[in-house]
Amino acid sequence: MTSQLDRDARVPELTLSKVVKSFGPVVALRSGSLTLQPGSIHALVGENGAGKSTLVKIIAGLYRRDAGEFTLRGESVDFTSTAQAKEAGIAVIYQEPTLFPDLSVTENIFMGRQPTGRFGRIDRRAMRRETQEIFERLGVRLDPDRITEGLSIADQQIIEIAKAISLDARVLIMDEPTAALSGNEVERLFAVARGLRDEGRAILFISHRFDEVFDLCDTVTVMRDGAYVFTTPIAETSVDEIVRAMVGRDIQELFPKQETTVGEELLRVEGLDSPGVFHDISFSVRAGEIVGLAGLVGAGRSEVARAIFGVDGYTSGSVTVGGKPLPKRQPRAAMAAGIALVPEDRRKxxxxxxxxxxxxxxxxxxxxxxxxxxxxxxxxxxxxxxxxxxxxxxxxxxxxxxxxxxxxxxxxxxxxxxxxxDPKVLIIDEPTRGIDVGTKSEVHRLLSELAGRGLGILMISSELPEVLGMADRVLVMREGRITAELTRDEATPESVMFAATHEQEPAR
Amino acid sequence: MTDTIAAAPAARSYQPHQRPLWQRILLTRESAVIAALLIVIAVSLATVRNFDSPLTVTYLVLDIAPILLIALPMALIIVTEEIDLSVASIVGLASVTLGLAVQAGVPMPAAILLTLTVGLVAGALNGFLITVVGLPSLAVTIGTLALFRGIAVGLLGTTAITDFPEFWTDLARDRIEGTPIPLIAIPIVLLFVIFSLVLHFTPFGRGIYAIGLNKEAAHFSGVHVGRTKFTLFVLSGVVSAFAGIFFTLNYGSARGDNATGLELSVIAAVLLGGVSIFGGRGALHGVFAGVLLIGVLGSALRLSNVSSDIINVITGVLLVLSVVGSSLLALARRARIGARKKDATPTAP
Structure with a gap:
């Protein structure tokens, strides 16, 4: 199964081979490889930080590769701008499209390249006609004349797709398009995607939801730590195998967590609620304990941390430190009570x-x-x-x-x-994001030692190995709720990933 | 918790400063302003007749006293990346308040207290709109600039109140025994020392700089961003009212249009003194020198019979050059760090 996808006579639409990209000392992509065939929907999966986005940004012309090969229909390319990538037939549909809210659907589709009639007048009729045709082809019902403000994210994505088609894009990249969609909307998007596949276009589908990957895609490529792992037809693999490939490394060796005796309860969070952000968050952190808070980016973990520390508010629930309740929205009070927050974005x-x-x-x-x-x-x-x-x-x-x-x-x-x-409780959000490997292990050793000295640590991390290696207990959040609380023994890549991506109670 | 964290092998040692002391003192924006001030004074002493007369010194200090006073809170406000355009209108409002109170027979100390309270309320209104309602200070204080001036002129019309007790007007104009320096220099120096201590040697001052450089990081570090700004706008109101009292007694006249346009001179002097309009940078000795530079230059040119239009042009050019210079420096600095930012943080996939 780790065999290469068998290459038939077709010329691949797009090939990346051993592409490298680093930012100063940080290597974001060590060896990215990807082959997209025409008439295929190809899934790209990997943990947060595996290098998927970097790869996509290279394809989209946002970044330039440092090394490696990048060919389009057999010809080597090196985009220096997104405009060049668009010109070459590459379109990226983002999770949250950016349209001009005051312009009509049609105007958005033709933004910047309106067809002109005589004397350079914009040919509105031609624009409208073509929009209608594309919508019919996609089988969607959208009024070409309405302004885009107030349209659902699903409809906005459809407009982006229509734009790509009107540009005759050969390669469509969908970067977690379903994250904000409802069930029906996902179905409609998939129907559109299948239609495009049948027209012979190449589609790259990035998602954390395995059910969708298996439902929609025919091929899957797994990435890990900035490198290609394998590519396989979807029919020949399983969720288990993909998850193992995504995580696959010896966690115990990398993160030598000291055994500690867990002491008294330091921090207790009860029923914390902030509408639209997180709901009913309850947990506690005890002395000498590292509690991992896992989940996908956008699950609401950082927001919980910010609410506990008081830089943001919450509508109901309570935070107590050593039995004493903390007032809302007062970082100074949290600091005085012995809470420290190492925030997510250290530069800002x-x-x-x-x-x-x-x-x-x-x-x-x-x-x-x-x-x-x-x-x-x-x-x-x-x-x-x-x-x-x-x-x-x-x-x-x-x-x-x-x-x-x-x-x-x-x-x-x-x-x-x-x-x-001199905190009692350290909340640390993405402790090792964007830092080099050497410093990473220094930070891990430090956290472990701090816990050994009786500090309670709440560690938010999007890196699964870090969570599994460091945490005594793992909380998993999905879409603003805690979906699982796992002991060190229960926490496996599979169980955490499952809770982070599935609606149901996780299998223990 | 306080013994060896991370079993530090061979602890590194750090020098406190990258550059030697003389460079840190001399190669600064503030030193450049002070040098310019000394040069202007030296040249004026050598070439301008009567520049060294005691009367010149007296009038120079009386002239720039309101600017010098208001520049202190203004500098702190600009360091937090805000601005207060309403200060001159508060001077006018204070002038009218004092005049009406005295006219109504209120004893002078009570009238002064009332006037300072009016300044405090005016500053608190600015602070409330900016920190609680969350409006930009530029917009708020343009509004209150018109509002406070409108109230002042509305209360007194185009008339002036001039019958102030002689004791108090003398107090505003008198000189320190045996010197040409007016008494107002005493509160100015006192306030300068206090404001300098606050800005440069207190936790509150550290918060002011942090807010100016990165509001969000300041908030995450337990700095009361709103409370700090509110305090500064209140201070600005009170100090402006104090300047208004001095202004009124010095000229012996309370008018609604007193000190119109003074806010521009204040802001000009603060920026000339090396405070960055982008916030986070500046020092009060630079501001002090900046005000003196504008004052001394104007005084020397007037004594040389240069017309006031030309003087305005010269100070204007000086200001533009200094602001352009410091803005370019600030932009370059931000670009240097910003450029690293683009390289160093790959957006998390």
């Missing part, structure tokens, strides 16, 4: 990039550092020196601007900033 939320390492490290403890209300650079330097050296931040000067450090060192500064507050 974690750091003041244009400020120095010293100022960043001491920003959260500036009150405590001051004497009689007076805070001096000397005291800031002394405090930040301690944390920079403990975490081995790689810079020579404490007044280095945080923004000039590498991602891993920035993360260390944020960690230092929050550990300096």
């Amino acid at each position: 939320q974690g750091l003041v990039l244009e400020s120095s390492v010293a100022r960043n490290t001491t920003l959260a403890i500036r009150d405590r550092l001051s004497r009689l209300g007076i805070l001096t650079t000397g005291r800031e330097n002394t405090a930040s020196q301690v944390w920079a050296s403990r975490l081995e931040v790689k810079t020579s000067f404490l007044d280095t601007e945080a923004g000039t450090l590498s991602g891993g060192n920035q993360q260390k500064v944020v960690l230092g900033k929050w550990l300096a507050t």
